[in-house]
Amino acid sequence: MxxxxxxxxxxxxxxxxxxxxxxxxxxxxxxxxxxxxxxxxxxxxxxxxxxxxxxxxxxxxxxxxxxxxxxxxxxxxxxxxxxxxxxxxxxxxxxxxxxxxxxxxxxxxxxxxxxxxxxxxxxxxxxxxxxxxxxxxxxxxxxxxxxxxxxxxxxxxxxxxxxxxxxxxNGADEIYNTLNDADLDFGKIKNEAGQLVQLTHGNRSQFAESADRRVREAAARAFAKPYHDLRNTFAQMFNTYVGGRNTTAQLRHYQSARQAALQPHEIDESVYDTLIETVHQHLDLAHRWYQIKQQALGIKDMSQFDLNVPLAGNDVLKTTFAEGKQLTLDALSILGPEYMDGLTREMNERWIDAAENKGKRSGGYQVSVYDGNPFILLNWTDKLYSTFVLAHESGHAMHSWLSQHHQPAQYAEAPIFLAEVASTFNENILTEHLLEKYHDNPQAQLYILEESINGFIGSIYRQTQFAEFEHQAYTAEQAGETLTADLLDQISTDLLKQYYGPNVSLLPEAATQSWAYVPHFYMNYYVYQYATSWAASASLAQAVWQHEDGALERYLGFLKSGSSQAPIATMQAAGIDMTNSQYLTTALQLFERRLDQVESLLAKMK
Missing domain, CATH: 1.20.140.70 (Oligopeptidase f, N-terminal domain)
Structure with a gap:
């Protein structure tokens, strides 16, 4: 449809x-x-x-x-x-x-x-x-x-x-979501055919991936415009939210809002710092990816609005919602009957809200109900990316579903630190399934590998960049600074330059206000867990996909455990030690192999 x-x-x-x-x-x-x-x-x-x-x-x-x-x-x-x-x-x-x-x-x-x-x-x-x-x-x-x-x-x-x-x-959170989802108008831009088309949260990626550079730039500028026009309003909302979190942490006798966010979930702050330090040590891999793209696309002045152009082309492996559901079911069948029973019900019993509509919440999420079933929000675009989002949110849903069937209510909800492992695990399994399915199609292989690389870039590098931004903002506010638009712009721009490296130029209005685009900044030290989880899940998925002894049983045990143990202990039982940097290094070695695979394919396709 x-x-x-x-x-x-x-x-x-x-x-x-x-x-x-x-x-x-x-x-x-x-x-x-x-x-x-x-x-x-x-x-x-x-x-x-x-x-x-x-x-x-x-x-x-x-x-x-x-x-x-x-x-x-x-x-x-x-x-x-x-x-x-x-x-x-x-x-x-x-x-x-x-x-x-x-x-x-x-x-x-x-x-x-x-x-x-x-x-x-x-x-x-x-x-x-x-x-x-x-x-x-x-x-x-x-x-x-x-x-x-x-x-x-x-x-x-x-x-x-x-x-x-x-x-x-917490009121700033609700105000932000209402403004961001209901009231922002990005206007219309001309598509590749010269037709005026409304730009929305949901179709933004479609234009960001356009082969026409003028369309990409127009979409980037149009998307940034309302955030730029309202930059002071967004800054005041964020300042209010961060101030509220810092105040609550102080009232509860924590040293910081970060400690208040991590300690109750039994996560040591060193996990956060180790993530940033380890990613910094491997920024050269991200910079290498951007250089690969620059050379393959033949763009001399590579801009941040060029980064999402698929090397294999735009129309590779486009999927309808029905096709995306079937791909997800096929990929995850490796997880066995109990998992598939819940996943099949999710797909067939309308647990998912798929289409974008006026006023609908942007992005995607899963929310569980102990006395019911999980629900998933999507904004489907027929890009393969949407299938990856479906697999991601289905990972959350089945984690919730299995935990609530094996744990009492007080332990059924896993902390985000664990929940994001279940979601990104599914993305890694979907990648392996697609690479196997299209093993004899170099163009499809290139497209799938790029989706995997985008996962590493988006989940490890970009989310660590966000985590740095978030922590710098909280620290500044706690020290008595007001989080003005100018201050937030400067923090954001400095980090973007560091993470993008020397070969990518910034579009000023898009770079400076990028902090205003991120709803997860209103979830209080949430984003770093995307990075730690992707790194952990990459290793788990490899073990399950390669049928290592006991890997599947350990992973299903993880999904059923909810919050019945401390998160670090839960991960150790699944086979991952997150108390040191090795799991991050292992994941980034897989990322490097993906880069090698892409370079090899590009050389063969010349």
Whole structure:
């Protein structure tokens, strides 16, 4: 089915089969709103237990009730979240999400006492309760993690106050997404045929890959223009968000927002620093790739808007949504029946929202529901890239699906540090499948290899660049600097020059405002995990694809583990030690081999 038109479809014009089926959660908005009323009542009941965590029976009662409440709240909140993201211009959807957000605030306020009171339980008493009350056993890991953060948990009163203002502290995130997804207009540009076409988040890549350099440059300038025009507004939003994260970290007695983001997930900050140091040591490989492209394309003055032109051509391996689903199913069949059962349901039961429409959230993501199924947002373009995005988000979905079927709710959601391994693993497996499928087609091989290289560039190099930018911004704000547009532009430009190297020139307005394009900057030290995860998953995928003894079983065990162990221990059980730089070096050696393969193919195709 054709999913691209010159004019963006309205939500009502999108074929039903290309939208997600939210009746998997609720029959309609009214059913969800009725659940919100029940959730608030249950929250009040839990709130009434404040000050009573003085026995094993009471502790079990509150923990079980809070877990069950979280399951119900997640279902309602995700429903409203997906309704809003389907079309952010719809007032009723935004109002529904507002109701869910307020309910979340009520729940957080009513349950804010739990962690402080758990902290106050004497070690001897807690040990005795764990011996006496079998129902506490499944909460042992959760309680242990909670108590490990004792220095950062405030009093019950302070936690309640902080939960009440959390929506305000995080408000910049919602404002950014609304502005970015609903209100920005990139205007129209002329395509290769000279026709005026609306530029959107979804079709931007189509023009970035154009063989016509004038189209590429026009698209880059048009995309950058609204961000440049609103640069001070975007800077103020980012400054507000970063300030809120730094303030919250300070209130919780962390040394920094980075520590506050990593420590609760049992990730040492050295992992972050090691990533940046190791990537710096291998920047020459990225620079080599840009030089390969420059020579192959025959461009003397290589610009950043030239980097996405496929060496094999634009129309190689174009895939419809139906074809992309089948390719993903075929590639991932190596993971066995349990995995494929969930993946087949995802593809056939409308867990995916595929087509771009006016007001729809840009990009792609997966969100899981313990009392339901995962949902995936895409903005399909018929480029092979979209199939890789589908495989990526399906990795998240099946990680969630398998964890929720093998773990209780409190351990079903894996931290992002692990979740991104599952998603990028699928991209690496898809690459191997396609290289095998098209082994006798040099042009297709070149195109597939470039997609793989783009994965290394986009996930390791670009995300590490983002991680550096993010950390520099947080550090500057914490030191008392205001994150003005000029300051952010300078940080961004300096990093781009370093990562692109000497052969790539910058388009000034596109380079300076590139920090404003990235929604993940509103997810608080999130981006570095794309890089660490890609590096880890590259090794895991090689082991599974080559049928190394025990590799598949270890990987499936990883997918089923959720957050039941510390992330580093979970990865070690899967076969990857992330406490040193070796996993990064191993992945970058694979990247170097991909470069060698491309150079060899180009030489043969001359």
């Amino acid at each position: 054709k999913m691209q038109t010159d004019e963006l479809l309205t939500r009502e014009q999108v074929p039903t089969e290309l939208t997600w089926d939210l009746t998997h959660l609720y029959a309609d908005d009214q059913a969800m709103q009725a659940d919100l009323t029940t959730i608030k009542d249950l929250a009040q009941q839990i709130g009434a237990m404040k000050g009573q965590l003085t026995s094993a029976a009471n502790l079990v009662q509150v923990l079980v009730a809070a877990r069950d409440l979280d399951i119900k709240l997640e279902k309602a909140y995700v429903y409203a979240f997906l309704r809003r993201d389907s079309d952010t211009t719809k007032a009723d959807a935004n109002q529904l999400f507002g109701q869910a957000a307020k309910t979340l605030e009520v729940v957080q306020t009513q349950t804010a006492y739990i962690e402080p009171e758990v902290m106050q339980i004497a070690e001897a008493d807690l040990a005795a309760w764990l011996d006496q009350e079998p129902k506490l056993a499944e909460f042992k890991v959760m309680v242990t993690r909670m108590r490990a953060q004792k220095a950062h948990i405030l009093s019950a009163t302070e936690e309640a106050l902080l939960s009440r203002v959390s929506r305000t502290l």
